Amino acid sequence: MTTAPNACRGESGLTVNGRLYLLRPTFACLVAAEEEIGPLFALVERAGDGQLKITELAALFWHCLDSREGLDRNEVENAVLAIGLAGCAKPLRALLGQILQGAG
Secondary structure, three states, X not given: OOOOOOXXXXXXXXXXXXXXXXXXXXXXHHHHHHHHHXXXXXXXXXXXXXXXXXXXXXXXXXXXXXXXXXXXXXXHHHHHHHHHHXXXXXXXXXXXXXXXXXXO
């Protein structure tokens, strides 16, 4: 069972196949995301300019999942499509805030 996201730690949640998964932006997760999608500061800038690609969004979510148990990446990508960009805004904002501000 997934615990509730702790906003003070930069955590958020993503519902995939009707189950809430915790997005926890640890250092290791962010390094893995950066390896795939490039520098995180540039990602934040693209997001601020409205230039963030849906593939980058899905990749960031994938790498920041606290547990991938029972999931494959395609399911996360489909969840992003299912909730749409508006539904992705809150978890994305939490992750980007953690990237910019760090832990409180």
